[in-house]
Amino acid sequence: MQTEALLHTPKAASEPILAVENLKAYYTTKAFGIDRDIRAVDDISLTIAKGEIYGVAGESSSGKTSLIKTIVGAIRPPLHVVGGSVCFNFEGQAYNIYDLGPDELQTIRWRHLSYIMQGSMNVLNPVRRIKHSFFDFAFAHMGLDRATFWDKVREHLRRLDLDPGVLDSYPHQLSGGMRQRTTIALATVCTPEFIVADEPTTALDVIVQRDVLTMLRDIQRDLGSSFLFVTHDMSVHATVSDRIGIVYAGRLVEEADTPTLFRGARHPYTQHLVASLPKIGDATRRASLSGRPPSLADPPAGCRFHPRCPLAMDICSKQVPPLNPLAPRHRVACFAVSGATS
Numbered sequence: 001m002q003t004e005a006l007l008h009t010p011k012a013a014s015e016p017i018l019a020v021e022n023l024k025a026y027y028t029t030k031a032f033g034i035d036r037d038i039r040a041v042d043d044i045s046l047t048i049a050k051g052e053i054y055g056v057a058g059e060s061s062s063g064k065t066s067l068i069k070t071i072v073g074a075i076r077p078p079l080h081v082v083g084g085s086v087c088f089n090f091e092g093q094a095y096n097i098y099d100l101g102p103d104e105l106q107t108i109r110w111r112h113l114s115y116i117m118q119g120s121m122n123v124l125n126p127v128r129r130i131k132h133s134f135f136d137f138a139f140a141h142m143g144l145d146r147a148t149f150w151d152k153v154r155e156h157l158r159r160l161d162l163d164p165g166v167l168d169s170y171p172h173q174l175s176g177g178m179r180q181r182t183t184i185a186l187a188t189v190c191t192p193e194f195i196v197a198d199e200p201t202t203a204l205d206v207i208v209q210r211d212v213l214t215m216l217r218d219i220q221r222d223l224g225s226s227f228l229f230v231t232h233d234m235s236v237h238a239t240v241s242d243r244i245g246i247v248y249a250g251r252l253v254e255e256a257d258t259p260t261l262f263r264g265a266r267h268p269y270t271q272h273l274v275a276s277l278p279k280i281g282d283a284t285r286r287a288s289l290s291g292r293p294p295s296l297a298d299p300p301a302g303c304r305f306h307p308r309c310p311l312a313m314d315i316c317s318k319q320v321p322p323l324n325p326l327a328p329r330h331r332v333a334c335f336a337v338s339g340a341t342s
């Protein structure tokens with residue numbers, strides 16, 4: 001996918017629908033009788049505005065999935081929240097995710113918040129027609145009589161350019177792309193205000209990927225939903241995300257509107273991610289970063305990127321750089337950019 005042509009104009013900031021503050025979540029595991037913490041989410045703060053598509057990018061094992069599981073409250077041992085808060089604002093009412101009981105969380109998940117998890121197309125029951133999955137998952141939450149429920153389901157499918165005939169199919173009769181689009185239709189049939197999608201296009205080829213991305217943008221436009229969208233693929237972010245947060249080793253290192261991030265990234269890690277994207281007509285070899293991402297069980301002190309950083313200074317191995325605002329809607333955690341005294 002060619003990124004430059006697809007960059008869109010950022011939306012004006014408005015009241016946040018999600019505020020995450022100083023969130024920390026670790027996996028605590030035992031090895032040889034000793035507890036060890038894998039610091040997958042380490043002091044992350046961000047906000048998402050109503051109607052905004054916020055992308056989270058970062059390489060494999062940087063903590064993207066752990067971050068969104070923690071945000072939607074899908075937390076199972078050994079993952080646990082160590083500190084911080086996650087607050088949604090739905091229809092003028094604040095919901096602090098960690099103050100909600102299981103029933104309240106379940107109600108919020110269907111009425112306001114939808115989570116399209118990695119590999120979610122497998123939620124469709126392989127031995128039942130698709131309509132049964134819609135009925136089992138959505139009927140109880142929509143408060144409609146059966147005839148109105150099926151009218152709404154068919155209307156939603158048509159809105160998303162899916163033939164309602166898909167309801168009579170079994171999952172194995174659909175292509176991977178159709179299964180994924182059907183799953184997204186299922187996840188959004190209750191018209192949630194906030195949708196979390198984890199790598200929804202990763203297993204798909206480029207053409208099908210484009211259909212799914214178009215569908216996600218259509219949902220955002222038609223329903224006005226906000227999105228938290230996770231993928232390691234920067235070209236997908238260029239197509240979909242209004243704003244992007246870059247995660248490195250469990251921490252947010254840079255955040256900016258999509259055009260700013262692609263044209264004016266300031267953190268050396270983001271600059272590397274952007275520079276490594278292929279460009280049509282440019283056959284020069286991309287320089288790779290030296291070293292490997294750190295173990296989150298024993299990350300380096302200070303800035304976690306410093307052992308690989310071309311700009312590393314003495315302070316970088318001693319202090320954690322704060323995520324400082326450089327400009328409105330642009331924050332960077334780097335002493336080389338913001339100055340060592342920040």
Ligand SMILES: Nc1ncnc2c1ncn2[C@@H]1O[C@H](COP(=O)(O)OP(=O)(O)OP(=O)(O)O)[C@@H](O)[C@H]1O
Pocket residue numbers: 027029038040058059060061062063064065066067078079232296
């Ligand atoms: N159940 C688990 N138990 C222990 N450690 C885990 C568990 N799940 C994930 N981790 C660790 O947490 C860290 C962050 O993983 P996470 O899956 O959140 O990263 P990611 O950026 O989403 O990766 P990917 O893009 O490969 O999905 C990694 O070090 C991973 O090994």
